[in-house]
Amino acid sequence: MTNSTSIPIKLQDRSATEEFVQKFDTFLFDCDGVLWLGSHLLPLVVETLEYLKSLGKQLLFVTNNSTKSRSQYVKKFAGFGIEVTEDQIFTSGYASALYVRDFLKLTPGQDRVWIFGENGIKEELNIMGFDTSGGNDPRLDEPFDVATSPFLKDGLDDQVKCVIAGLDTKINYHRLAITLQYLRKPEVHFVATNIDSTFPQKGLILPGAGSAINSLSYASDRTPEACGKPNLNMLNAIVKAKGLDRSKCCMVGDRLNTDIKFGETGGLGGTLLVLTGIETEERALDNTHGNPSPKYYTSKLGNLYEFTH
Amino acid sequence: MTNSTSIPIKLQDRSATEEFVQKFDTFLFDCDGVLWLGSHLLPLVVETLEYLKSLGKQLLFVTNNSTKSRSQYVKKFAGFGIEVTEDQIFTSGYASALYVRDFLKLTPGQDRVWIFGENGIKEELNIMGFDTSGGNDPRLDEPFDVATSPFLKDGLDDQVKCVIAGLDTKINYHRLAITLQYLRKPEVHFVATNIDSTFPQKGLILPGAGSAINSLSYASDRTPEACGKPNLNMLNAIVKAKGLDRSKCCMVGDRLNTDIKFGETGGLGGTLLVLTGIETEERALDNTHGNPSPKYYTSKLGNLYEFTH
Incomplete structure (x- = not known):
């Protein structure tokens, strides 16, 4: 179980990363700041998603961006060479x-x-x-x-x-x-x-x-x-639609006060903070800012691939 | 002294109005909702201001509208046939x-x-x-x-x-x-x-x-x-610039949470709420909304002229 009082584990080598990946069958990803920044794809994201898929993991995408519809998101993913279907996508x-x-x-x-x-x-x-x-x-x-x-x-x-x-x-x-x-x-x-x-x-x-x-x-x-993260209306809808076991889910995001809070208060098995968006390592380790701490953190999502290959 | 726990006095006849006017030498007026609504002058405003001037009262205009400069305000007043000088006007x-x-x-x-x-x-x-x-x-x-x-x-x-x-x-x-x-x-x-x-x-x-x-x-x-009402930076600047005796000043406005609060917390001798702007008689008499009550209230500023002529 996520424990916001424990010190976040930094994923920085093969063994910790493999252990992390094995713990979960479903990964819920925030998009902007995690997969891409605007129209710029972040490094090794495609490889990481392929790697997780090859291990049989379920990948879901949960974004607070309401400017695009799910069908527009499918196109955005495709433009980056990532094949997803509408039912993997949940926008605010x-x-x-x-x-x-x-x-x-x-x-x-x-x-x-x-x-x-x-x-x-x-x-x-x-x-x-x-x-x-x-x-x-x-x-x-x-x-x-x-x-x-x-x-x-x-x-x-x-x-x-x-x-x-x-x-x-x-x-x-x-x-x-x-x-x-x-x-x-x-x-x-x-x-x-x-x-x-x-x-x-x-x-x-x-x-x-x-x-x-x-x-x-x-x-x-x-x-x-x-309705969006960290509100649990959204998580409850996803859990119901996908029949998820919360303990086997990990929320991956770049914001403590939305993504990590969403995973933590929603009782997901894990949370992973990446530092390619809004937060810093200092903030990840600081437990005085009133937001939950992530269970894991790493400098970028692509590390999941990089450290294991 | 203004006492926010006392029941507001309604100005609705000659004697109460004359007594009110006699109490003060300086009237500070909010503009929008008191003198006019946008480009529409409210009834008997010109007559009321002339009447107060004829009694030797000092008239000051204190507005939270920052879209116009003081010199633009002088022109706006002139367009309504009201002659004022820049030093009578304080905008936010x-x-x-x-x-x-x-x-x-x-x-x-x-x-x-x-x-x-x-x-x-x-x-x-x-x-x-x-x-x-x-x-x-x-x-x-x-x-x-x-x-x-x-x-x-x-x-x-x-x-x-x-x-x-x-x-x-x-x-x-x-x-x-x-x-x-x-x-x-x-x-x-x-x-x-x-x-x-x-x-x-x-x-x-x-x-x-x-x-x-x-x-x-x-x-x-x-x-x-x-900086604007109800902040006292503005009132202190006016009091200093004009050498006012606060006890002889009355703030006239249409909002409890700015105008009346401004007069009340600034220790002015009186406050008059008019009902031509944002507030209602019900709100004027309600002391449970967390705003100070006015010392006086009346349906419109023009009553000061109408009831005395």
């Missing part, structure tokens, strides 16, 4: 759509969802039969004016029963202002894909979904139901 | 500029300020001799790309010693991302014009400065020094 946008359908029990074809975020959310909802509005509607790219906004002219849409908010690099005042109008209706649910404050890209730390969601949350004085 | 943008110069003691002509916000902040800083960057620079209107942003190409500007953040209806991911890069430098100060979560406009409640600032705050894991 998909988790949010599942939450709307299975937990809030909104009715497809009748209840509508207002999206503050990118296409990954919309596509998953549309596949489930939900109508959506907001999102990347180009009319929201226009400067906001109370008097002329087409989203206000005939009043708000009464069919909107839920707001889903996620990362939106097209954030602007028009999107924030209209989303706030829906959040001011107490009967409209407020769901967040995830609450990551930042994410790494090309050597920079950029504002994450949680950053814009905090803005909406403060303006509306409401707290959203968050 | 001006208060932030004063804070940078007099408290942080940054050096004009040498230390630069990065602005997340509109022109009211920039103009006040420029008048004091500070160079600024960010703000409404049109290059920030372009979609953000780590590889091409001109604000990243040659690295961050080392002369930037402070970020001032305020309401920015041109908010976008480019502005948020670059501002975050400066906030990630611990030596760069973080100043907020004000932290209002919302403001009223044409019957709607829109996201305020505090909404975007919360987004930056969450992404950077930093808390800004806030």
